[in-house]
Amino acid sequence: MRFLKTLGYVLALPLILVAIWWVSTLGETNFFVPTPALLAEAFAETWLGDRILSDVLPSIGRLVVGVSSAIIFGIVTGLLIGSVKWLRDLTEPVLEFFRAIPPPVLVPVLMLLMGISDSMKVVVIISGCIWPVLLNTIEGVRAIDGVLSDSAHTYGIQGWARVKYLVLPSAGPQIMAGIRQCLSIGLILMVISEMFASSSGLGFAIVQFQRSFAIPEMWSGIVILGLIGVAMSFIFQWTERRVLRWYHGLREVENAI
Amino acid sequence: MQSETTPAPAGKTLPGNEAMLSVRNMKKVYKTDGGDIEAVRNLTFDLKAGELACLVGPSGSGKTTLLKCIAGLMAPTEGEVLLDGVKVSGPPKKMAVVFQEYGRSLFPWMRVRENVELPLKNQGVPKAERDRLVDDALEAVGLAHVPQSYPWQLSGGMQQRVAIARAVAYQPEVLLMDEPFAAVDAQTRADLEDLIRTVWRKLGVTVLFVTHDIDESVYLGERVIILSSSPTVIQEDLTIDLPDERDQLNTRSLPRFTELRHHVYEQIQLAKAGHRPTAAAQAGH
Amino acid sequence: MQSETTPAPAGKTLPGNEAMLSVRNMKKVYKTDGGDIEAVRNLTFDLKAGELACLVGPSGSGKTTLLKCIAGLMAPTEGEVLLDGVKVSGPPKKMAVVFQEYGRSLFPWMRVRENVELPLKNQGVPKAERDRLVDDALEAVGLAHVPQSYPWQLSGGMQQRVAIARAVAYQPEVLLMDEPFAAVDAQTRADLEDLIRTVWRKLGVTVLFVTHDIDESVYLGERVIILSSSPTVIQEDLTIDLPDERDQLNTRSLPRFTELRHHVYEQIQLAKAGHRPTAAAQAGH
Amino acid sequence: MQPLTPIFDRHSDRPLADEKSSGPLPLPRSFPGGEKPRPGKMRRSKKQLPGLAGIIGFLLLWELIPRVGVVEPRFLPPASEVIAALITDFSLTAFWVAVGETMLAWAIGLMMAIVLAVVLGFITGSSMVLRKFTNSTVEFLRPIPSVALIPLAVLLFGVKIESTLMLVVYASFWQVFIQVLYGVADVDNVAMQTAKSYGLGTMARVRHVVFPTALPYLMTGIRLAASVALILAITAELVIGSPGLGREIALAQSGGAISGMYALVLATGLIGVVINLVMRFIERKTLSWHSSIRSEAIV
């Protein structure tokens, strides 16, 4: 019963949207906007074969490596920068500088420094999706309640213990917001990283389809991206409910009316 | 550096190295965008090791400010705080603080037991001893039945008792408590008062105890330090000459108890009315 | 649905439409991942319009829970709360609540004055009247000098007084207060007690006042409702037959005052000790 | 014939009068009115010092990498060369026209994204049902790269600013939206109950309780979105070819003007730094009550 309800929530809006799309593409045909049937057909033809192995899986592999490195690196640096005021003052302008550089101009530089390799693509992914984690961690660390921080301080909880028992849990909700952003940006950058110096991958395939006017196939690739996004996000939300159990409990009790 | 209308107000001081805790000419000014706020003007007093002193004073007189300076959480604007002769510049070791904002001082992501256990764990106290200390403390504050609850699942008074249990289990050398019984009922309060005295006697801990309850200050303390209203100086530093053995029924019905509480009450009323002590009006009465 | 060992505990009820506030067989169970917690088992009592009742009970006995149910912030698990004969299903109009967690109930992004002003502004009270009400309320709680401070720039007691000022300025018909004086000093407390009685008499507001201070409950209330320990029933519903005109010195020295406070004290001790009332043991003493 | 603004023609430089001395991108003043006494100014400029040190350190590193031969200078010119090229750019009208185009797309796009995301975020965030109902769709749409939408954008709007705007809005919307969702969920129970019990209606609660609570999250979202919007504005110009810094970068690349290209990239990064300074300034004003700001004020 609860499962059905959840399923209803997950599927209701997508079904409505597909229905709207279906109705609105009934009459005319636009080359760049395929009908649902055409898209479904293209999807089955394109992806339900060895492309899963040759294009999708390697991409997901790079994505996972990139996103997890970004999360870890973002949290660690964020903790440092968030807790040490002078470090924040020192690094903020440089970080802001890099944050504003578009990946398409960053990639050639990375290619210069690292050559054409998987690790270059992973670095592209990291370079883009680390920011939400980093910024949210910094802000989360800065927002720690003063009384709580004082309590930890007086009981001699410092260094790693402070991070583990105070800083991470307290900044947790905000860090989670950052991670959630990080996942989808990582996916976007996976596509962008495969637009340069590559010859396979999901992003590469989408760009190829776009260039060769295989429009239904291109959209079907985008659908795959969306589905990966949904899958990652569900895994993430499941994890989050557990990691932040106290938080959701704290916020949701007493909301009976 | 004293203005002439407010003579140097001072509590009891001790010679040389007898003092455990020394507050010397402490002044605290808060800087805000609306201008400076002089919360504490000048405080000087000593606490000797193992002393139990109560601190009373009107609301907003700087009790919390003073405690935070002693705990090394804030730097005084002028003057200094010495602990065992060493200037306090950060939270000292083996000091426990029960904050007035008890609700915000508990870690909402930890269960009650974990909250109490954390400082001990952090100190590397072995598991067995830690368990014993935590169990005893929770038992003592009457919370042995909720170790697995989160703080936000508890009532206000229960939260406050968790904070007290945490401080007691920590077995500190110096214990600072900021209105620790404000949220508990009369009976529990009496029990907790006795708990503090027991702990104090057993461990020989130095206690500075902020309270608004005048009876409580007299019942608990060996000394009651009365603060003037802000900008704060010491209104009076009163020795409580009641017998060392105290109990709720007998001690409170002693005539001397009534005398003392009357005296404290008067002094607080004076303080609230803005009366400030003269340099001469120091020491016991 | 009563278990046989705990007979229907009930406070005073009124016939038909005389009651302003009716609590009927209220039960509250908190669902947690560690199992259900039965905070309140069964409460029934009425308050007539313009009555001032105090609520006392051991820490964790469900006073805050009860207040939140009355304020329509939580739904009782069983039973109901009626206000003017209408079932409460959301926060009713013209009700003001002073929360036990005063610190968290003030908006940190608003200055003191804005905090007090907000409910009035929200009601569309004209500027001039609003200013007058806010000024009066801040004056009454002794905070006329800090309207431009943020709550977190105030001491604990000052924050609590801001919350009181907000409730008083709102001019509610029903006023619920959850240990509103816990953080203020004795003298301020006395002043605020008199303030509440003045406001109550002037506006004819119905007040339910939670306190841990037994003297306070007797001094303030026309009635003291004593709760048992959790799972909660009513231990006793006591009428305070003191003269209507009360003042801090005289009222508190009346022999009847001492009698009443002793009685309340005993009942709370019983409640704490786990004693539960029998069905017969109702009404005045 | 429309002015074909190529990479601002280096042959017909039309220096803007006093552009350099007046400072092309004035740093925001950190205090209103500027009537604060000198010490305030001193403190502020002292506060910027470490940041300046960080920048200088970065530039030194950049200078060194090509100089010691990690990469060849003709592919990654040393910082000094690029800065020189950038300073030349500063005196060209066409550069400022391109910056203007990009900043226009950035500002309009970011504004639209913020307004949309705030409105939809607050509506969605305040209702459990709505949040569950839209969850899967939101998660599906978020990872769709703006660049994949280029044909659709061109189809709808042609090679005009609207195309760039669509991509900018699409990409930066999600940054703000998700932050708002989390911010709305962060409301303190006691604060919310206080508002309810004093009869504040839904709108009043959103305004007085939910919004201030979500504000720190929102500010982070806006800071994220601000740079994503800048990135997308430039990428769209780069890929679609609509006018602005991105097209200038593409032109510089295709003309082999490596220093010129990096000068533009440097300019992009500097715009990012300036945007952040402005954001920090706004944050100090709007979040002065928040523990992240006030704890620093006290220490």
Next chain:
Amino acid sequence: GTSPAAKTAGEGGLTPIKVGVITITDAAAAYVGVDQGFFEEEGLKAELVPAQGGAAIVPLVVSGGADFGFSNVTSLIIGRSKGLPLQIVSAGNATTGIEGKDFADVLVKDDSGIEDAGDLVHKKIAVNTLNNISDTTVRAAIEAAGADGSNVTFVEMPFPDMRAALAKGNVDAVATVEPFRSMILEDKTHSAVSNYAAPLTDLMVTAYFTSEQMAAQKPEVVEAFKRAMSKSLKYSDEHPDAVRKILPEFTAMDDDLVNRIVLPRFPSQVNRDSVNEVAELALKNGLIDKLPDMEKFVP
């Protein structure tokens, strides 16, 4: 959508048209034509809309956002075979047909040991677009040299990045065009094969196109455009100096580079045989499933 060109004649009775172009040497003839007034002579007021390649230009033309577009022939063949109603109306540019003196080359390092197309087997070659004209012609050249054309690795890389990639050894060869060809030749490199000149005869690399809809609705505008382009191409082919003069106006090449590069030919007639040949090559390489209907594609 209906183009405004037919209805609204601008001042002087000129019909405004929009032409989506890429700002590269290949499209120079259109700029020369506008400069020389050939479009006005035919009653057209041409606005050249710079865009960044097929991804933007094709939807632009199909949606009526531009009346004509410029693209490489292979892309048009692919689009046509996927069902896009594209029609070639004019030649764009063509190979010089002279090995080693064409505007496109596969360049390799001098010390690579690669001397001709046959040596490219097993190598990694950068092309700017995979599955398009470059890789198919390179493969054809390798096969023409008697080697196995399926045994090379192509990687996609924007032209501007190829020089560094080759120098760093990230790739073994780069299939490049002017002006990058001339820049890369400054390093110690040489041509392994001129991939546009060698394998096919008289290759027409790019073309101007329109949509069938436009061709049906405003045949007179299309005819006028054809005539104007024909004149422009002829003039450009005969006056390389005029081409070199105009290049700095829409690319970022400096004078020195402009004078060094090899210009393509600008044939005034569409070479249908070449289109056929390219289409067959595309079919062979699996870029398309069936040959386009030449009658409709190149009427």
